[in-house]
């Protein structure tokens with residue numbers, strides 16, 4: 001499946017994708033060198049699959065592994081990779097292929113934007129989240145001691161290869177994390193996604209035709225929204241549906257103890273409930289089919305509502321001290337609701353926490 005994108009970059013979704021990858025490279029790059037930045041766990045689980053693939057076309061493959069986990073999205077890892085790439089020696093047209101989840105993609109993408117002021121970037125996302133969300137849109141970067149994602153650059157990849165075969169080894173928890181972003185697309189663009197996903201979660205979580213469809217559809221929605229607003233001046237904010245509440249939950253729980261997707265799922269229940277309180281004809285029944293999955297997975301949500309409200313106020317997307325909530329007029333119709341009286345949200349938090 002090809003995702004259409006007006007700008008000059010391509011997204012391919014399928015199982016295998018060797019042929020597509022090789023012909024894309026042969027069209028664009030000289031066969032001398034490629035840099036591969038790969039998640040250590042993916043490298044281990046997929047036993048040099050990517051290296052062998054690259055060696056079919058490139059004479060020289062520099063493979064750099066990244067330790068698994070969020071801690072790798074750091075200035076230290078960025079420096080290590082830049083050092084190794086420059087010592088190895090690359091040219092302006094040497095491509096860098098990022099293979100892994102959002103952590104590897106964000107880090108490697110920022111490395112690619114810095115080396116020689118930018119070398120071509122290719123993404124090969126290996127988690128559901130990276131396929132439907134982080135590999136699309138061009139946001140790259142690392143974390144800083146003062147906060148998440150605070151150092152980085154917009155850097156659009158030249159192509160994204162979503163090979164569903166990688167998902168065969170993905171942990172159940174990671175499927176569920178990625179699914180929250182897909183549900184988000186259901187809420188803000190296409191409620192049919194809820195039904196499709198509800199069917200899919202009745203079966204074991206593994207790559208299939210149906211998953212491929214949902215992934216393509218999600219990637220297309222993200223592509224469309226980003227294309228309408230590349231530098232995040234307007235519509236792109238809708239992608240934050242559930243996220244302002246979710247970020248507050250993540251922060252109060254302590255980073256790492258609550259997965260992003262778990263927090264976002266709870267955040268979407270909050271945003272939907274609040275939308276309903278403001279008169280929108282939306283019911284969180286759409287999320288019901290998924291609630292047991294998330295309930296089983298989430299150990300505990302933080303219960304200190306004051307702390308949650310304080311955390312909302314310090315979100316990155318706060319403007320002029322006002323929290324910008326993404327709410328729904330109805331399904332598929334998001335809008336921005338500025339909110340500076342957070343006490344209004346007490347009931348929303350109470351309702352949300354009572355669901356888990």
Ligand code: NAD
Pocket residue numbers: 039040041042045068069070073100101102103104106126127129130133134135136137138139140149166167168169170171174177
């Ligand atoms: P991740 O990259 O840490 O991957 C999650 C886990 O899955 C890791 O342990 C990894 O080793 C493992 N893994 C990866 N591929 C696997 C596979 N095929 N089989 C088995 N295990 C595999 O996390 P993530 O959830 O993919 O991404 C989260 C990151 O993405 C966060 O840092 C977040 O800030 C970022 N993000 C960025 C954007 C963006 O627009 N750039 C959007 C959303 C999220």
Ligand code: ZN
Pocket residue numbers: 181243260264
């Ligand atoms: Zn998210």
